[in-house]
Each structure stands twice: as C-alpha cells, then as structure tokens.
Amino acid sequence: MSFRNLILATDSYKQSHFLQYPPQTTAVSAYVEARAGGIFKEVVFVGLQAFIKQYLTEKIDSLDVDEAELVCKEHGLPFNREGWDIIRLEHNGRLPIEIQALAEGSVVPLGTPLVQVRNLDPRLPWLSTFIETALLRAIWYPSTVATLSYHVKKIIYRALLQSSEDPDGQIPFKLHDFGARGVSSSESAALGGFAHLVNFKGTDTMEALEFARRYYGANEMPAFSIPAAEHSTITSWGKDREADAYSNMIDQFGSGIVAVVSDSYDLMNAVENVWGGELKEKVLKMGGTLVVRPDSGDPVTTPLDVLHALWEKFGGTINSKGYKVLNPKVRVIQGDGMDLEKIDRLFCTLLLEGWSADNIAVGMGGGLLQGVMRDDLRFAMKANAIQIDNGEWVPVQKRPATDPTKASKAGRLAVCATRLIDYPVVTLAEDQVELQDNLLKVVYSKGNLEALTSLSELRARTEKRLKEELAA
Template structure:
C-alpha cells in the first residue's frame, strides 16, 4: 500500500493525455469551501510528506503499477514515471506551499498550493490530488471539531467555574476502536491532541512522536470497563469497585470506574455514596464515575445531583455547585459537540459548575466526519502553456458554491484578517503560504509544540526551515 503511483483514483491515470499541447506547469490549491464550522484548524500535511513524499518511486513501483493499471483497463504513463526515476532519483518534482500547521483559518481561503517543478511533469500536480487532499481534509476536520468542543467547554467554564484549570483534560479521545483504520485513529487522534491532552488512542501518541517530534503529548489514567466489573458478578459489584480503589487509588491518583453495569443509581446512592464513601473520601485521589447508557443530558444531570447529595458540595465564587475534589464524573456515551453543549447548558440551569464533568468522545470525533463536513476540495487554478500562465477555474451554473479560485494564489493576513489573493497582487506583503516540500525534501518542519502554540495564537516558538 506504499506505492505512490497507485495512491490515486483510476481516472487520474489517463489525465496525462488530456492537457493542452505545450502544457508546462499546473498550479492547484486546497481549501475548505465552507461546512459546519466557519474556521478550520489546519493539520496533517507534515505527516503525509514524511510518510510518503520523502520516499522515492522505484522501478519496481513502476512495474507493479503498470501491471495493475493496464489490467484494470486504464492508460499508464510509464514514460513519465521512468523520467522521474531517471531525472530525480524517484523523488516527485513538485513544490508544496502551505500555511503553518495549527493555523486557525477561515473557510474559503487557500491552505495548500501545489505545482510541478519540471515542465515535463505538468500532469503530476493533479495526479496527487487523491492522496494529498485526503491527507489534509481528515486530520484538519478532526482538529476543527475538537477545537469547537474546546471552545464550548471553555465558554461554560468561564460562566460557571473560578478558572479554566483542567480544560486540557476535559475532552478525552475514546475513538480508536470506532475509527475506520489504525492510520485514521493515529492521524485523527493526533489532530485532537492539538487542543487537548487526554486520550486513550495510543496510535495518536505514536503519530505525534513520529511525525512531529512530540515527547509525550497526552496522558491517560487507569479505568475500568464493563468486563472487568461484571466479571465479579452482580453480587460482587461492591468488591469490584473496592478493588479499583485499592489497586489505583492514592494521593494525587485518578481512577475512572464505569458504574452502570447494573443500576447506576444504586451504584451512586448506595455503593459509592454509602458503602465505599469513606474509602473514596480518604484515598487522597479522585474517583471519576462513568455512566455509559441512557440519555446523556438526563443521566448526567441526575448523576451529578445524586453525587452531591451523597458527597456534598461547595459553592464557588460564581455561585455554582462543585463536588468535593475526591469525586468527579465523565460522560463518554453519546458525546458530540451538540451534546456537550446541551449537557453543559442543562447543568448551568441547575447551578452545577462545568468543572464537575469531563467528556469522552469516540465516533463523533474520529469517524463521523467526511470531506463535506468542511467542503474540502483541491482544484487546478492556473496552467502555464508555452511560457504563458493562464487562469483555470470552474464556475458551474447549477452550484455557485463550487466556483473555484483563479490564478496562482497567495495568503495574507491584514487588519481585515486572512485573505486569499492572486500571487501578482502580493506587492511586498508577507505570503503565509510558504514552501514546505520540493523535489523530495521537507523544507519546513514543525514540532507538535509548535503546532499547538500556533493553534493557541502564540508565535514565540520558531519553526525550523529544514528537516531535522
């Protein structure tokens, strides 16, 4: 699956025969044309470049691709690929420009621009669309959803808590098992970690380490699942809970226990709230109770009110109720940006602070997104024929929303914010599209800390201008 020649759509293989005579260069761009969110958090290009574009195409790749594609019934540009091997040692003669990863970019703006660097390979720019667009839209969309959730939680903390302490751990990634592939879990999980520091997706840790030089980008805690609780039997539920405290409790320790295997209300009112109450209060750490069924809004509201009756509460400076530090709640079932907002709105109406709860998000984070969530597209916008640049664009009468941009592009930021302009209009302004890849070389490398800093609106961490 690592043959870049085959990392494309079938119809792309015939396009080298379709460009006008004399075509020398094609310039294409990637943008989010709109979608569910007004801004996107750009992420994922560096991972794709490191994994795929810093590896050369080989003659064995060409042989394999020719055998597969000719049997598949489509043309194969063997001469073009052999030229790349002969002239560039198999590295693709293209330049990719992009904004810094971590940029929060309003929709409708160019975030990536691609152009071939050799006039003999004008066909190559658009050939890369399938792989390159997929490498951008998915992690960027996950990062965008995660960022939106962070903004919602931060707003409710501002309303109902004394501070935003703990915000980085308020949304935990539960999505690994629901992702379509291990690679999706890795890239989407890493995208989530731009905004938060809690995950159970181990593959995300590895993606952040491998592609962005992260040391340890996120953390987790010991936690029970239904099998470990129900293996004690219904009559042994109290013993199962006590074992969790005994194994993982202690000063400064946090342990999560799913508590709805049988009767959540009995577990809160009687098992945690009476039988094990002293152990919870004196263990020195924090018990995080996890419901895992029922209507999320109703269950969370009821569970927190019952916990406050069992363990008491204090009132913070804003007049909202807060559980004692020894007990908290995490809701990991049915969580989306919409249900997070609905739960926190309901808690606010009950005078319960958002600091009492954290969330786990699975399929809604890593899987229930697609290219149309943010209407991503890669389109050709300019072509050079016999030394003359021409605009390339589409303007379908039946869907004005699919109108594409024209010309070679630049991205600027001024008092009006980000703007996409034509390259010839730059006139000395800083172009935020900077070369990141050219002819097999990674030209600019960001660490995970730099991506996070960019997403947070900080610019005090310099970006390396060459691959480490």
C-alpha cells in the same frame, strides 16, 4: 493497511490525465481549500507534514513503476511510463513538485487556500493534480477531526470561563478521545487521534502518541490517560459483589485519578448506595479522585442526575464565581453518545443549574474519529492556473452554472494576514503580494521537506486563535 506505491495511491482516471492537458502545457497549479458552506465557519488545518514525511520523502523505484504499469494495463488504463521513469531516473525517485501551505494549526475561515501545488519539471505538468487523491485524503480527515475537536473545546472553554476558577488548567483534559475502536484502520486511529491532540491532552487512542512523536516532534509525552474500569472488570465479580469490584478499583488505583464505569446494573443505586453509602468513607480517604462514568441513559440528563446524587452524598463548595463544585474526591465523565450538539446542551444545562464545568469531563468515540466526512467542510483540490511553453501563468477556473457554490478560484493564490477577528486572513492574487507577506510558505520542494512544525507549535496556534475568538 498502508499502501506504499504512490503511483497507485490515486483515482483510476488520473492515470489517463497526462494525455488530456493542452499541447505545450508546461506547468499546472492547483490548490486545496475547505469550501464555504461547510458545517462550521472555520477550519483547523493539520496533517500535511505527516503526509510529506510518510510518502513524499520516499523514493519511487523501478519495482513501483513496473507494478503500476502492470496494474494499469490490466485495469484498462494507459500508463505514463515515460513520465514516471523521468521521476525515477532524473529526480532520484522523488516528485519534482513544490508545495506551499499555511502553517499547520492555523484556524482560518472556510474558503481560504490551505495548500498550493505546482510541478517543477516542465515535462510533467500532469503531476500537480495526480497527487490530488492522496494529498486531499491526508488533509481533509485530520483537519475535519481537529476542527470538530476545536469547536468542542470552544464550548467547554466558554463554560469554564464563566464557572471555573482555573479554566486554563482544566481545559486540556475536558474532552477525551475514545475513538480507536470505532475507526476503519490503525492509520485512521493514529491520524485522527493526533488531530484531536492539537486541542486536548486526553486520549485512549495510543496510536496517536507514536504518530505525534514520529511526524510532529513530540519529544515529551503528548497526551495522557488514567486507569479505568470496563464492564467486564466489574461484572466478572458478579452482581452480588459489585461493591467489592468498586472497592478493588480504589485499592489498586486510588492514589491517583481512577474512572469506574458504574452502570453495569443500576447506575443510581451504585452512586447513592455503593459509592455514596457502603464505600463512602473509602472514597473520602483515597489519595486521589474517583471519576464516576455513566455508560447508558440520556447523555445530558443522566450525568446531571449523577452530579446531584454525588452532591447529596459527598457535598461540595460554592466557588468565587457562584457555581457548585463537588467534593474534590468525586467527579463525573460522560463518554457515551456524545456529539457536538449534546455537549453544548450538557454544558449549557450545567451552567443553568448552577454547576461549575469543573465537575465533569466528556468523551467521544466514533463520533470524533469516524463520524466525519469530506463534505462536512466541503474539501476540494482544484486547478487554478497553467503555463504554456513556460510562459506567464494563465488563470483557469471551474464555474458550474448548476451549482455556483462549487466555483473554484482562478489564478495563482496568496494568503495574507488581517487584523480582523472574524476574518483573520484574506485570499489575494499571488502577483499582488510581496513574497514575505504570503502565508502560503514552501514546505516541500523536489523531494525535500523545507520546513518543520511541532505539535507544541500547532497547539499554540489553535490556542491563540481560540482565545482571540472568545475575547471578541
């Protein structure tokens, strides 16, 4: 469910903050970062453009203000009727703020400012931090999903570079998103599913396709899937007709790639005696490729057992890098129980046992789209400067003695590029940097989206960074 009243898309206590800033405060600056100390060392930034298009280009009208006033009064809060009427009547219902941001798709070290916000109407200094809840939520979730997906890609691409003759051709479809049913809402499926598409082109989360088109200019189909069986379409034939169920899959879809879940009864019997026995000639004669899908058992050892059985039944070749590649008629996908650690173990074991990473793809479900939290990358939005009577920016900073890792940055910020692989950007004071060198560019101002980026541009940025890291 999407709530369209932006005035209520915040934490309750924000409604009282307009009364809490120092007298004569005319501007507040705040920034968003993934703080150092998260589960990864870097973050893939994504999601801001969709938030701006979906929420900040919409007008706040009198019905929104009236509704919010009623809710706040009954909820026990003060309400800034004067401030919201200024926005409604004098700013055409759009927030008079400026948002600067890094280019989406940027992969930067934790601790790098991703977004910086300031109000542009001196009567509304509280507005910069009022949008924290909605803005932070719009950024931390897709950025964390994209970061997780990126690190899976790094693991698999490294394995492909070592064992595949076509790593660049293989990598786009090596991690498939099965997470739509495991998330809390359709909006989460769309947003998280899109974040995955920054790195890969395989998904079963169809909401992500329209999201990519609507908010990131994906004019061509942004991702793909294949016909695939589920347990109901196999078990409905009955155990005695398991081979008939599999044969039907080849009859219906065998001209292309088709995935068949094969553990409804006995996985290894299905692989060795049905696929590799009764239906072997049919598999060899099909025009496309059979992808065998285990859906139970140990997520590392089980797909390896399937690979060994398929090799025994269908054979294969040793490629120019010295790794075994199955007959092109058969492949494997492991989508059950996968997470970053298991994917790493699976591909490490594949290489140790002499298998090319060409032979297998992996999928993730709720672990990709639902298993992430804001604290994974320690996302936060903090005030970093204020103006009094339109004067100079005065740095402000949080420095809790009980947890120094939560210290915030002081003063208006800029981000500049470096030539270092490990630290491709550096954070500096805004007044130390020439405007053209600041990577924090204005993307939204006074209701207008100032810059657009496309899914193809996001993909190009993450791809460039991935290859830089692996080449170092």
